[in-house]
Amino acid sequence: MKQSLFTILENRALTKDVFKMMLSGDTSDIRATGQFVNIRLTGKFLRRPISVCDWDEKTLTLIYKVVGEGTEQMKNMQPGEQLDILTGLGNGYDLSKSGEKPLLLGGGVGVPPLYALCKALIRKGAAPTVILGFNTRDEIFYEDEFRALGAKVLVTTVDGSHGIKGFVTDGMKDADYSFFYTCGPEPMLRAIGKAAKTRGQYSFEERMGCGFGACMGCSCKTLTGNKRICKEGPVMESEEIIW
Amino acid sequence: MNTKVNLCGIQLDNPVIPASGTFGFGYEFAEIYDINVLGTFSFKGTTLAPRFGNPTPRIAECTAGMINAVGLQNPGVEKVIAEELPKLKKCFHKPVMANVSGFSVEEYVETCRLLDQEDQVGWLEVNVSCPNVHGGGMSFGTSPAAAAEVTAAVKKVTTKPVIIKLSPNVTDIVSIAKACEDAGADGISLINTLLGMRIDMKRRKPIIANTMGGFSGPAIFPVAVRMVYQVSGAVKIPVIGMGGVSSAKDVIEMMMAGATAVQVGAMNLVNPFACKEIIEQLPVEMAKLGIENLSDIKRV
CATH class of the missing domain: 3.40.50.80 (Nucleotide-binding domain of ferredoxin-NADP reductase (FNR) module)
Structure with a gap:
């Protein structure tokens, strides 16, 4: 996990309520596809977890759907504005x-x-x-x-x-x-x-508190024991899921 | 400048203590900074038997805070001793605060007795704001007599300082704190979360699966300061202040309300470096206020 400031390069609509945000910043802790980031927004207490769409050494691409106040706020952000982001969260795909x-x-x-x-x-x-x-x-x-x-x-x-x-x-x-x-x-x-x-x-998706395994807010039961969606997930194996 | 304080006979390098339930058993944070900078920390609430806790969603956003209804998820005291404490030993070299919950006096007693024998444990923090199966549906923390009963029973089987963690969801927190002091408590910590609720207006249902949960975060700070002030004015034992603390200023304000040490909770979840930053900022705020020793701060 790494906490750093990212700068918005681009933030545009892909559909009526789905947006693509490209940011520049330190992506060094993103280690696997399927990981997510957790974004702090001005005036909101909890961070917003968003899955990583793509990244390279200097840029991060996020695609998000406007579903509530937090994503509504993200939608209105302009290139040049900065966001405090925790990167490298979750396990990712194998x-x-x-x-x-x-x-x-x-x-x-x-x-x-x-x-x-x-x-x-x-x-x-x-x-x-x-x-x-x-x-x-x-x-x-x-x-x-x-x-x-x-x-x-x-x-x-x-x-x-x-x-x-x-x-x-x-x-x-x-x-x-x-x-x-x-x-x-x-x-x-x-x-x-x-x-x-x-x-x-x-x-999997769940409402999260911290996004890095501290609060036990997003726990689920699996055949291989209790797991935190944010830490041992969000990616789970088909043979361990209890539907 | 001196940030040292004495908590029930054990010296802390500074009064900053991550609160139980917001810091796990420390490792997630030890990955990003040296947690030995902390005064100590209170580990995840531990019960006699393992618990999965409540169904999800367990978390809801609020203005300047959050609601949680995790429900004391923990691996149970045996696993905490066998697995968590040895792992913790590798990254934390100070006495840790063992947070204990229970559903009967016997459970509190047995869990505390086992943790009291662990060298790493410096204090036992007994959380008396859980549903009381033993006493017929009332919470231990909402009745002076029940809180005193737990305190006395735990004191009988332990050698380390016993700190009773109180719920703010009561009519008279002072009488409960005094009952704990009279029953032999070595300290009081407060406040646990305030009972709260949010509604998902589109679904017309509570956001939290368990309907209600504990409200914490900066929004509750004034309530916490008030209760710490009331309790510290009524008891002679040390008081640990908590509730919405999110800055070095808040730590000093809590100490001016009568706290000996201060816990930081919800803020750790939003800013994982919160406690480290608060500790670094403490001397700056002390200088502004002309405070040479934190332990000199008197209740206003």
Whole structure:
């Protein structure tokens, strides 16, 4: 974990309520895809945990959905403004388990952490298939960005306005895969748990106090013992989850 | 300038103590700074049996604070002694404050007896603001007689200073503090969190799964100062002040209210360096106020 000040380089809308923020700062403690950062906002007491979409030596990319007062405040921030951010939080995805044909399943605002994961998997020589699930055409983001990485991309929409009509699980029916990685709302994770033909890793969400393992605010029970979503998670193995 | 204070016969390099439940068993913080700069810290509330605690969500945001309803999640006293304390020994070389909770007098007694035998433990901080299964649904900390009963029973089986941690959710905290003093307590710490609640207006449901939880953070500081002032004026034993402390100034103000030492809670969760920064800032604030020795501060 590292605490440092980041400077906003860019903050723009991808859809009506999903925003992309690029920042410059010390990213040296971000060690794995699927980790998250915790952002302090003026006038708010608790930090806001946001998953890392992508990073390099100098920049950090976050994609967030406006869901409450904190993210509303983030949306209105301008390039040049600074944010106090804790980086390097959580365990992240384990690339070594992917096999040759990993399947990445993202639902809505669960899509962002899969971007850096997809990039890393391609870099190590795997051939990922990505299924992105949204409610409707207007909510879709990052379809082209995943394609540009060289992944096979399928999009599902609940209303059928783009791609396959239905949920990500409808997209995975005919897929041939060696392992899966997913992030999204809990009902989606549950459905994947039932539909999956292989083992996989799931990223979970919970209201957090500290985000670094001190307060026990985000604990959950697993078959391998009690875990803190922020410390031993947010990524969990399919074989340890109690649905 | 001298920041040393004496807490129940043990000298602290400074009066700053991370509060139980906000500092785990220290390792998360030891990864980012040398926690030996602390006066001491109060470790995660420990019970006789392991506890998972309450369902989630356990946390809610508030103006200048937060609500938690963790529910005393801890691995149980046996594991704390067998696993947590040896790990802690590697990164913390001062006496630690053992925070204990229970659901019956017998549980408090047994947990305290076991922790009292550990060399690393300097003080026992007995949290009497849990539901009282033993006494028929009332909290030990809300009745002078029940608080005194726990105090006396724990004192019988321990050799180390026993500090009773009081709940502010009572009509007369002074009478409870005095009952603990009369029963043999070596110190009083206060205040635990204030009972609070937030509602998710879209879902029309409480945010916290357990409906209510403990409200802490800077918002409660004035309430804490008032209660520390009232209690320290009524008892002769040392008082540890806590509740919304977030700066070196707050530490000094708490000592002017009559506290011998000061705990920092919720702030650790927001700024993991909070206690380190407060300790570094203390001499600066002392100089501004013309304070040479922190231990010279008198209750106003």
